[in-house]
Amino acid sequence: MFRRLTHMLSCKEASRLLSQAQDRPLALGERVKLRLHLVACTACTRFARQLAFVRTALSRYRT
């Protein structure tokens, strides 16, 4: 359990979780791991902001 919680996510795993966070509530363990990864990773922090922007941009097509 402890090992699973502290397993560091790769950017690949983090990017998948960030995408899924737009479609389902993440579990507590997933949120913790993601938070830890984002603190240390500029690239994924950028990616997270860009995903949010993509969603905003697409919301322009809603009527």
Added chain:
Amino acid sequence: MQETLVAALRAREGFSERSSVRTWLTGILKHKIVDAIRQRQRQPVFMATLDGETDLGEFDPLFKDNGAWEAPPAEWGDPENALSRQEFMGVMELCLERLPPNTARAFMMREVMELETAEICKELAITANNLWVILYRARMALRQCLEQNWFMDPSRHRGGG
């Protein structure tokens, strides 16, 4: 359907505001989605090509073997500024058109029609996992396309735009 398209095209000729472009495009996108759903009810077109679009595979060109970014996302500055530019929305439309058809459908159902994932899964007869993979792929592809064709394209930023 044809009449609506003609009306939409006619309306397009006279557009002067960004909002009418959006309305026009939304109409087209929604018709495409509705068409796709109707078609699927007649024959399972979605399932026919689903495998290729949900296969995450061992090899993902966007990441190195250790899971690090092959090319880390670039700094986009204040991307919100782009939203007020008609050319940007044009680039986004082109990027959306490059998505594989089933991916685009599922993605539009989620982001434009704002359907819950459970509804989309039911409609397209796919699992939640399949859908998450499809949506992930769509977002990755769109992000990369916007980066290459807008945010990192020097010709788009003349005059500091």
